[in-house]
Amino acid sequence: MSRKATDIFSEWASIGRDEGMQKNHWKAVKNMFQTLIKEQSKPFSFIDAGCGNGWAVREMKKNHLCVEAVGVDGALEMIERAKKIDPNGNYIYHDLMEWKPLTPVDIVHSMEVIYYFNDPKKIICHIKDKWLKPKGKFIMGLDFYKENSDCHNWPKQLDTQMTLLPINQWVELLKNCGLKDVMSYKTNTTDSFEGTLVLHAKK
Numbered sequence: 692m693s694r695k696a697t698d699i700f701s702e703w704a705s706i707g708r709d710e711g712m713q714k715n716h717w718k719a720v721k722n723m724f725q726t727l728i729k730e731q732s733k734p735f736s737f738i739d740a741g742c743g744n745g746w747a748v749r750e751m752k753k754n755h756l757c758v759e760a761v762g763v764d765g766a767l768e769m770i771e772r773a774k775k776i777d778p779n780g781n782y783i784y785h786d787l788m789e790w791k792p793l794t795p796v797d798i799v800h801s802m803e804v805i806y807y808f809n810d811p812k813k814i815i816c817h818i819k820d821k822w823l824k825p826k827g828k829f830i831m832g833l834d835f836y837k838e839n840s841d842c843h844n845w846p847k848q849l850d851t852q853m854t855l856l857p858i859n860q861w862v863e864l865l866k867n868c869g870l871k872d873v874m875s876y877k878t879n880t881t882d883s884f885e886g887t888l889v890l891h892a893k894k
């Protein structure tokens with residue numbers, strides 16, 4: 692039987708591997724933040740779904756329009772790391788599917804998380820219905836997708852369940868949750884990397 696992703700990442704945090712992820716993901720997340728912010732003129736609230744050690748929450752908090760930034764993750768050690776680095780930050784230890792904010796937010800961001808779900812449509816619909824305000828924005832980044840053939844062995848390497856879909860099926864999945872203006876693009880593509888797939892949509 693394969694392992695729970697949250698157990699694996701809790702272990703990673705306890706041996707400092709959260710920092711490697713932060714380093715590897717920052718370039719793509721910086722681009723995703725630019726996509727989010729470029730048409731943002733009003734103050735906004737923000738949740739990072741599957742925040743790891745919370746680094747993207749702390750980055751977004753630097754934006755002067757960001758009035759609230761929350762990180763949620765189901766790996767205990769990740770959340771403990773986040774709270775240790777930023778004791779005044781808002782980091783919540785919870786399974787994403789079982790959690791919702793008290794008040795819906797303007798932006799939900801998620802980097803390298805959604806494919807760990809058996810049924811990605813269920814978590815995306817949950818985020819759309821329970822986390823986002825009307826017209827709220829959703830953005831997610833994925834390095835694990837069908838067109839990136841270098842990643843196909845990750846489930847075996849990590850010994851965990853991962854959902855591998857081609858780009859068009861990710862786009863359809865967001866549309867089938869009722870999200871609007873669904874857009875996909877790749878960022879960070881190099882000679883040796885297919886790029887991070889970014890999906891962006893509005894409620």
Ligand SMILES: C[S@@+](CC[C@H](N)C(=O)[O-])C[C@H]1O[C@@H](n2cnc3c(N)ncnc32)[C@H](O)[C@@H]1O
Binds near residue numbers: 742769787
């Ligand atoms: C590859 S890491 C990415 C972490 C962070 N977004 C980053 O870029 O550094 C995936 C994260 O998703 C979290 N995760 C996976 N499944 C989850 C679930 N069902 N509920 C909450 N968190 C989950 C893991 O604990 C892990 O921290």
